[in-house]
Amino acid sequence: MERFTGVKKILVIKLRHIGDVLLTVPAIRALRDGLPGARISALVNSGTEEMLTGNPLLEEVFCFDRRIKESGSASRRIIGEIGFVRGLRQRNFDMTVDLTGGDRPALLGFLSGARYRLGYDPAGSGFAGKKRLYTHLAPRPQGRTHTVIRDCGIGAAFGIPPIDLTVDIFTSAQDEAAIDGLLKAAGIDATTKFVHVHPASRWLFKTWTIAGMASVLDGLQANGLRVVLTTGPSDAERKITISITEAMKTPPVDLSGRVSLKGLAALSRRAALFFGVDSAPMHIAAATGAPVVAVFGPSGAFDWGPWDNRQASVWINDREPDVNTPYPLKGGIQRFGRNTVIQKSWDCVPCGKDGCNGSKKSRCLDEITPEEVLKLLLENVSLPLPQDKM
Incomplete structure (x- = not known):
């Protein structure tokens, strides 16, 4: 293990x-x-901090306000950046771990x-001389690597591997x-089996068809699931959600715009299943x-892909070394x-x-x-629910 002496305060940077x-x-x-x-402590973009607030691993979660980059004149942006850096230095960190990889986190x-x-x-990648801003550089992962494993790779390169994934x-x-x-207001109690559906992403190219989604949601409700x-x-x-509900034959419980990021977690925790696309709510549900x-x-x-906490320790021990x-x-x-x-199993997938x-x-x-999606959903909803294994 690399000898990191006198490390009392660590800053993890993830501006994504x-x-x-x-x-x-x-x-x-x-x-x-x-x-x-x-x-x-963790430094994250404003609007993402709820993913880490309340986590006992962290002493502090503080934000880089992205409005600094959009604050009009160059002089105002510079003043904002200087003020932010001054606050950063006042915290007296002994170590920073950059899990972002961009130019700004390297500079910060x-x-x-x-x-x-x-x-x-x-x-x-990045500007000339960027690597000189670091004292310890880990080799970049080779081949297909899940984001969880990639984020753990920096510490692992210096003798700090993950124990609990x-x-x-x-x-x-x-x-x-x-x-x-x-x-309760929607008539759902602890005995009601329901599917939490978050059908869209802020990136519309990740969003499935309105007709397909409406058909599948009708199919779920036809099989006794709310x-x-x-x-x-x-x-x-x-x-998109309005278009889906208008295309459905059976009305869903629509909580659009009424649930916070933390609320998404509370909702998924009560659900028999989460269904959606590649999005933050998918990761929250998992x-x-x-x-x-x-x-x-x-x-x-x-x-x-959605991370499975129960299976992670088994997978990490059973996998081939290069997987x-x-x-x-x-x-x-x-x-x-x-x-x-x-x-789809197409040659062009995934293209990114x-x-x-x-x-x-x-x-x-x-x-x-819709047929192949509904079949998978009904197969998965018949599995033991999370509370059955607790």
Whole structure:
């Protein structure tokens, strides 16, 4: 193990999206286990902090306000950046761990004044001299690697491997009570078997067809399951959900715009199943232990497939040494524990693009049929529920 002496305060930097931030939890836990005397803080983008607030692994979660980058004149942006860096330095971190990989986190880690600055080798990406901002560079993962494993790789390269790969999210009594109130008002109690459906993503090229989604949700309700819909705050997502409910023959419970990020966790925890697309709510649901069925298009299940906490320790011990993901195939139906991804087995999948030819529409999603999706959902909902194994 690399000798990191005198490390009392660690800053983990993850300036990405909501799901990315949630999946850092095993890497943070590895740092806590490997450097047990240190206090750990996390720096994340504003709007993503709920993924880590309340987590006992962390002393503090603080935010980079993305409005600084959009604050008008260059002078105002510079003043905002200087103020942020000043606050960072005042925290006196001994170590930074950059789980983001971009230019800004590299600079912030350097400007923090931390003695140890860990990250992945930029390998030619970013600005000239970027690697000099770090004191310890881990080799970049080779081949298909799940995001959870990739985030743990920096610490592992220096003798701080993950021991517990659980991705967890913490809710308050108020979060739980708010969801109970919404469900009660909709006529759903503890005996009601329901499916939590989050049908859209902020990235529309990841969203399945309206007709397909409506058909599947009608099919679920025809089989005695209630459907509870949620959506993100964007107008585009809300319009998709409205179109789905209008196309359905049986009305769902529509909680669009009424559930917070923490509330999504509380809701999924009560559900028999979560159904959706590659999105932050999918990762949140998986973290609660709800079985997940997700429709994937151009994005890779190998790095973004739903994580199964119960199966993770078994998989990590049983895998082949060069396998870094529980979703090793390019496409098709893949399972990890009680989670299932359905995706086309086409040569072009996953392409990682924003739709076919930049159209924001993904043919690999459009051609997945309602029949195959409904069959998978009904198979998965018959599995033991999370509370049955607790």
